[in-house]
Amino acid sequence: MGKRKSLKSSSPVLPSSPENEANGEPQESSKEEEDQPNGNSSSSPSEDSESGSEPSSGDSDSDESSGPSEDMVNVDFEFFDPRVSDFHGVKTLLRTFLDDEVWDISGFVELVLAQTTVGSVIKAGEEEDPIGVISALNLARYQECKCMEEIHKFLERKSVQKPEACNLEELWSKHSKEVGLLLSERLVNIPIELAPPLYQGLFDEVFWATEDEPTGELQEFFKFKYYLVLTRVFEELIKDEIAHENSAQRKRQKQDSQKSGELVYIKPEDEILHKLSSWSFTFPVSADSLAAHQTKGLRQMRLVMAVEAKHIESFTTQLKTLAQDE
Amino acid sequence: MATRSQFENSSEIGVFSKLTNAYCLVAIGGSENFYSTFEAEFADVIPVVKSSIAGTRVIGRMCVGNKNGLLLPNATTDQELLHFRNCLPDSVVVQRVDERLSALGNCITCNDYVSLIHTDLDRETEELIADVLGVEVFRQTIAGNILVGSYCVFSNRGGLVHPHTSIEDLDELSSLLQVPLVAGTVNRGSEVVGAGLVANDWTAFCGLDTTATELSVIESVFKLREAQPSAIVNEMRASLIDTMT
Numbered sequence: 001m002g003k004r005k006s007l008k009s010s011s012p013v014l015p016s017s018p019e020n021e022a023n024g025e026p027q028e029s030s031k032e033e034e035d036q037p038n039g040n041s042s043s044s045p046s047e048d049s050e051s052g053s054e055p056s057s058g059d060s061d062s063d064e065s066s067g068p069s070e071d072m073v074n075v076d077f078e079f080f081d082p083r084v085s086d087f088h089g090v091k092t093l094l095r096t097f098l099d100d101e102v103w104d105i106s107g108f109v110e111l112v113l114a115q116t117t118v119g120s121v122i123k124a125g126e127e128e129d130p131i132g133v134i135s136a137l138n139l140a141r142y143q144e145c146k147c148m149e150e151i152h153k154f155l156e157r158k159s160v161q162k163p164e165a166c167n168l169e170e171l172w173s174k175h176s177k178e179v180g181l182l183l184s185e186r187l188v189n190i191p192i193e194l195a196p197p198l199y200q201g202l203f204d205e206v207f208w209a210t211e212d213e214p215t216g217e218l219q220e221f222f223k224f225k226y227y228l229v230l231t232r233v234f235e236e237l238i239k240d241e242i243a244h245e246n247s248a249q250r251k252r253q254k255q256d257s258q259k260s261g262e263l264v265y266i267k268p269e270d271e272i273l274h275k276l277s278s279w280s281f282t283f284p285v286s287a288d289s290l291a292a293h294q295t296k297g298l299r300q301m302r303l304v305m306a307v308e309a310k311h312i313e314s315f316t317t318q319l320k321t322l323a324q325d326e
Numbered sequence: 327m328a329t330r331s332q333f334e335n336s337s338e339i340g341v342f343s344k345l346t347n348a349y350c351l352v353a354i355g356g357s358e359n360f361y362s363t364f365e366a367e368f369a370d371v372i373p374v375v376k377s378s379i380a381g382t383r384v385i386g387r388m389c390v391g392n393k394n395g396l397l398l399p400n401a402t403t404d405q406e407l408l409h410f411r412n413c414l415p416d417s418v419v420v421q422r423v424d425e426r427l428s429a430l431g432n433c434i435t436c437n438d439y440v441s442l443i444h445t446d447l448d449r450e451t452e453e454l455i456a457d458v459l460g461v462e463v464f465r466q467t468i469a470g471n472i473l474v475g476s477y478c479v480f481s482n483r484g485g486l487v488h489p490h491t492s493i494e495d496l497d498e499l500s501s502l503l504q505v506p507l508v509a510g511t512v513n514r515g516s517e518v519v520g521a522g523l524v525a526n527d528w529t530a531f532c533g534l535d536t537t538a539t540e541l542s543v544i545e546s547v548f549k550l551r552e553a554q555p556s557a558i559v560n561e562m563r564a565s566l567i568d569t570m571t
Contacts, residue, residue: 005433051462085515087514087515088513088514088516091535094337095336100334100335101335101336102334102359103335105335106514106534106535238412
């Protein structure tokens with residue numbers, strides 16, 4: 001049975017259907033992938049109908065509805081321990097974790113689901129499909145797993161020629177026992193109010209695990225000193241870049257990490273984490289299919305950063321303020 | 327033989343491919359692995375055609391076909407239509423269908439003789455299916471679901487349906503389709519068997535997440551194991567002459 005962990009966060013949201021939400025892609029507004037049967041589609045996947053009908057924000061103060069036919073419906077989001085039955089939903093959320101790389105996602109999802117003490121799944125109800133997942137995986141604990149090695153190789157490849165490559169390598173080799181891979185994926189339209197309890201819940205669990213885990217070895221695994229984050233951002237393209245953009249995309253140009261383009265964060269908490277990070281670097285998303293969803297003037301990038309555990313309290317406080325201000 | 331495969335990390339094989347006894351359609355993907363899996367199996371036997379439908383890669387859900395014909399949604403572009411006509415054998419009639427329910431792969435499922443369709447499909451479309459695909463058409467639901475193409479996969483030898491199909495429904499469908507049916511799952515408990523599996527009379531492909539149990543059920547209901555040499559020894563022995571003295 002999934003343990004209910006924190007108070008529900010309600011916000012008025014217009015749901016399309018629970019199935020559509022659950023199987024929607026978190027980051028890409030993919031017009032192609034359709035895991036969900038849709039008899040009435042004129043080749044429009046679940047995302048199109050979802051984004052077409054959702055209101056602009058989950059603002060609980062204003063009661064706007066954009067059309068006479070749209071009703072505001074209250075949805076309760078709840079956090080649960082990961083369960084084996086969440087496999088498909090979590091796999092869909094993590095499908096683009098390593099962009100278009102072919103890797104052992106199923107194995108990775110199994111790791112996340114097996115770690116029930118630290119990690120949560122956001123669902124609209126206990127028997128619903130997951131619409132968000134958060135977890136922290138110790139690098140050393142799972143270093144033998146094929147999926148972890150593949151993540152390591154992927155990051156190594158993407159950090160080649162970057163000054164931060166040695167910092168990354170240090171985390172993986174020297175400090176791996178104290179590093180937690182912080183993964184947080186959710187559907188893009190989930191309201192920001194969910195983020196503070198989500199992260200607070202995770203860090204609370206990490207702390208409880210250091211005391212409550214049955215063996216000393218397991219307790220050690222949660223004494224994180226660093227968190228490694230791999231997330232998705234957009235980078236603003238400056239004018240002359242847009243013109244050369246199409247040709248540049250094909251060539252493997254040396255990525256100048258001091259790009260003058262500003263970063264646009266998909267998840268607001270990433271901005272706070274980025275400010276608190278010890279080091280970070282970005283790399284462009286390689287997939288041709290993902291790149292096709294580029295919005296004009298924005299390039300999709302991945303952001304890798306390391307945040308020291310001592311900054312986490314400041315992070316959770318700043319996140320609370322951010323959510324309240326929205 | 328049933329083979330596990332994946333399309334760019336997705337186990338939903340039935341979304342990105344279409345398999346019949348006369349041809350195989352495959353979506354254009356980032357890596358060639360998916361295409362090579364089919365090519366390796368079918369090489370000179372049947373053509374493996376790479377294409378998109380209406381610019382999308384979800385071709386398995388957009389079209390429906392058998393050895394007699396192929397039906398495409400009205401959003402299919404002229405180039406794609408021409409590409410199909412050129413690459414498929416002349417015996418296969420390729421036709422574009424003007425139908426509101428354009429995800430034909432979700433609404434229609436068929437083998438070479440009989441088909442099941444979504445209850446709300448137009449009469450004209452029903453006639454077209456009977457004409458082009460040369461099948462008998464039945465309007466049915468599967469475990470209460472109207473998307474018969476998503477929840478049922480069957481060949482001329484056997485079929486797999488939604489796991490929650492009742493025994494009575496199973497018997498009724500089985501007698502309609504004249505093939506043995508089994509209610510089961512694919513891709514580690516996924517109920518959408520149409521998205522996770524493609525099959526024809528001698529082979530099947532399912533997603534990488536499919537468990538060994540699911541795979542053995544698939545091989546047994548689609549009678550794929552009979553292609554193994556052991557069939558000769560075990561089942562045909564009585565009619566074979568071993569030695570003559």
